Amino acid sequence: MDMQTSFLDRLFESGLLIDTGIDGLYGRSGQFEDVITAFERLIDKFGGADGAEAMRFPPGMNRALFEKSGYMKSFPQLAGTVHSFCGSELDHMSLLQCIEVGDDWTKGQEATDIVLTPAACYPLYPVIAKRGNLPAKGGLFDLQSYCFRHEPSKDPARQQLFRMREYVCMGTESHVTDFRQRWMDRGVEMMKQVGLEVVIDVANDPFFGRAGKMMVNNQRDQNLKFELLIPITSTAKPTACMSFNYHQDSFGQKWGLNLEDGSVAHTACVGFGLERIALALFHHHGLDVKEWPADVRKALWG
Ligand code: ATP
Ligand code: ZN
Numbered sequence: 001m002d003m004q005t006s007f008l009d010r011l012f013e014s015g016l017l018i019d020t021g022i023d024g025l026y027g028r029s030g031q032f033e034d035v036i037t038a039f040e041r042l043i044d045k046f047g048g049a050d051g052a053e054a055m056r057f058p059p060g061m062n063r064a065l066f067e068k069s070g071y072m073k074s075f076p077q078l079a080g081t082v083h084s085f086c087g088s089e090l091d092h093m094s095l096l097q098c099i100e101v102g103d104d105w106t107k108g109q110e111a112t113d114i115v116l117t118p119a120a121c122y123p124l125y126p127v128i129a130k131r132g133n134l135p136a137k138g139g140l141f142d143l144q145s146y147c148f149r150h151e152p153s154k155d156p157a158r159q160q161l162f163r164m165r166e167y168v169c170m171g172t173e174s175h176v177t178d179f180r181q182r183w184m185d186r187g188v189e190m191m192k193q194v195g196l197e198v199v200i201d202v203a204n205d206p207f208f209g210r211a212g213k214m215m216v217n218n219q220r221d222q223n224l225k226f227e228l229l230i231p232i233t234s235t236a237k238p239t240a241c242m243s244f245n246y247h248q249d250s251f252g253q254k255w256g257l258n259l260e261d262g263s264v265a266h267t268a269c270v271g272f273g274l275e276r277i278a279l280a281l282f283h284h285h286g287l288d289v290k291e292w293p294a295d296v297r298k299a300l301w302g
């Protein structure tokens with residue numbers, strides 16, 4: 001049995017995560033949720049004075065806008081679509097028959113107008129573009145959403161449905177890169193307050209296929225993505241618990257996000273992987289929250 005399986009097993013045994021029979025799809029206990037709530041309060045404490053506009057979207061998004069985002073070009077392997085039965089009574093009978101005999105009943109399912117949200121910030125850009133030019137101070141938004149990625153794994157830190165808390169900044173190049181740097185510094189400080197050792201490193205997204213290789217190199221060469229890494233299931237390959245992404249003006253171009261003077265906005269987003277942060281805390285301080293160091297408990301619960 002490898003390390004990953006055993007940490008997952010211990011999480012199941014303690015009840016913190018609840019097995020559903022699917023890798024990467026878990027229930028969470030009240031205790032687990034309480035840690036996430038406490039950590040989100042810490043995020044609020046660090047980011048609260050910035051005056052971000054809070055918005056919450058459900059974990060599904062407009063399929064047409066998802067198509068426009070280009071997600072299927074870059075990450076077709078991770079996407080999840082919502083399909084439904086749209087047939088007649090006759091179709092219904094053959095569907096039930098399929099289930100009865102163990103045939104594939106999903107073939108007749110039709111795509112709906114909804115796809116699962118792949119990252120918390122995806123629904124935001126078209127909404128802001130629709131408002132017209134950004135105000136002089138730019139845009140700052142506070143988001144949180146369950147996100148879906150089809151990447152089943154025994155690693156409890158790689159789930160298929162997980163929550164991402166994000167701040168998204170829109171403005172000039174220096175405005176949004178300053179924002180990103182500020183959150184890198186804050187991320188390190190926050191993790192220090194909850195007793196977690198971190199490193200920050202340049203990173204890349206898992207762009208699909210041969211064309212993706214070029215995008216990976218470009219992203220790394222230009223330092224467009226950084227990750228805050230914490231050892232969870234492996235010290236050799238620590239887990240990304242935050243990411244800091246500078247999109248240059250690519251989202252501004254794509255969605256028609258413009259500054260007050262009409263020029264194209266640059267954007268950046270920082271994301272907290274809430275389950276991963278909770279798992280890092282449980283891994284590092286133990287599965288019993290009552291036993292956590294006093295200063296860590298104080299940082300989280302006051
Ligand atoms: P990884 O390299 O580990 O796959 P990522 O680069 O795909 O991470 P992002 O797309 O930057 O991650 O997402 C923002 C944050 O969401 C990550 O830093 C991480 O904390 C969290 N996250 C991403 N994928 C998952 C997942 N499958 N399960 C749990 N949390 C995740
Ligand atoms: Zn984002």
Ligand code: MG
Binds near residue numbers: 206
């Ligand atoms: Mg990933």
